Amino acid sequence: MTNFDMSRRGLLGALTGAGAAAFAPKSWAAAAADWTIGVSNAPAEGYADSAMMRLHGRMPAGLSGQLYRNGPAWFRYGDDITGHWFDGDGMIQRYDLTGDGVRHSGKFVDTFKRRTEQAAGRIMMPGFGTKAAPDAPVSGPDDVNAANTSVMRVGDELWALWEGGSPYRVDPHSLATLGPKTFRDDLKGMAFLAHPKVEPSGRIWSAAFMGSRGWIWQLDARGGLERGEMIELPLPGYTHDWAVTERYLIFPMQPWVMEGMTVPISEHMSWKPEQGLQILVVDKNDFSKRRVYELPAAFYFHTGDAWEDSDGTLHFDVCLTATPEFGAKGGHDIVRGKFDSGTAGADLVLVSLYPDGRAVTRPTGVSAEFPQTDRRRQGLRRDRVVHVHGESKIHPGARALSLFDWKTGKRQVHDFGADAMVEEALFVPRPGGTEELDGWMVGTVLDLKAKATQLHVFDARHLDDGPVASWQGQHATPLGFHGTFVS
Amino acid sequence: MFKSQLINVVFAAALLGLTATAAHAETASLTVVCDNLKPQGKVMIAIYDSQAGYDGDKAVSYAMADVTSSQAKVTVELAPGEYGLKMFHDIDGDGRMGMNPFGMPTEPFAFSNNAKGNMGPATWDAARFTVTAPETTQNIAF
């Protein structure tokens, strides 16, 4: 869930264990742009529809549709600050791309959590890193659902996703909230990961975890329940993102285990490296057919996608760190205007699971977060992954967009500069194109100098040429996590 | 998923076992009026007369009411004194509080005084009230 790529390899790499602000010369600190606009409250009423200003270029022929993005956008009531970045109220940003340019609007997901806290004028609901107020009215997971992590289009609806509760249904046109999605009466309140996987056929896979039990969701392309089944997990660990191939579901379970039943949760997760990173592989057709591979302990938020070789070897890309330090502490600090440039960033790694039971990692030394692929190949062989990359000395998070080719080992990078906070970019296929990454990368950047969010379009196979067209909005919108492009 | 783990563990131990009914006639009557209901099934109410009973799910009496409109009403006779109520709307009429596969409630529930739980059932202190003769009413908003 983080794009905060706080690598030790940065210019401040020598200053391990200390925040950049503490070491920055006063003049430099004064000159530094204020990155906290990325974790400040958005207007409660949302952002009215407005045209973005074209900076350069033209909308490529064949590219049109809506980019929807979700992320936490409400963090404080006066001095009362949420305990963790991941606990901010979700807001859907909508970017409408046409031949005439780009229009932007945004609206909070009207969750029970948000309604309750807005009425009370304070932070009340428990979360990932937030304590429950003594009078927090919590009767089930959707009462604390922040609906703030991702958004997908299913049928005629958007689903604003969290990972501890139901998808929140949202109207894609008005962005009005319709309420939590219940797949079947007896499955009310079952969690649904913020990283569902959509097969080329349209079938949707997701999951929920509770201790050492996992629940697998199999939905049709319209979001109807095809199958839901419980499985046993190799350890009661943590998984935010996962991967699928044509035949398998791959759950890399990290040894980050919940101890005790008190909030804030992030302070009660225990890192147990001796248990390793256990990768559970489940047969899509028969969940009882399973295999567990093991790697040394490591942590990640995001995987790319997986594929299977003809000999049965499975591969997936993942952004690995040594420990869950950011998840535990970084997200608490960020919303308080603090970041630690000494916290290790994630490395782009290819994990290979061989038929003989070996699990092997191929590190690249490339800092990476928010990996994205050509989604038409979800679960199928492909070579390339696009991700945010590179650190800035004046803010947490990434400053570049980058492409890595597993076949050639070659990279492309577009550096937006030190003032840019680069968000996830999504691949949009060129109509009629079939080759991998034949299309565009569409993504947003919070530009700290302009104090505005920009939208950039790249030719996906030529990132290092820079954006082919860019627009700048009228607002600095809070940093988001994930989104979806609806052509 | 952290959140569901947490909430589930708290709920798994709560709000169970509302199956039997046994009237306990005395001198005061308690009327429970429930609102905001979907018109189907029954409201099931467990009545406790002490903190120990409330916390340990040892009810002294039960009541239930058919739900045929958005409001359901039931009156029981009790000895005057202090009581707490746990109730749920048995929408599917199976006599049990519905749980999802992780053990979290799937049917609406409530407590006397409209007390709200915080990661679990409302506390006895928040839910307790006094039944006095001749008649006491609890209005519950589901």
Ligand SMILES: [Fe+2]
């Ligand atoms: Fe994520």
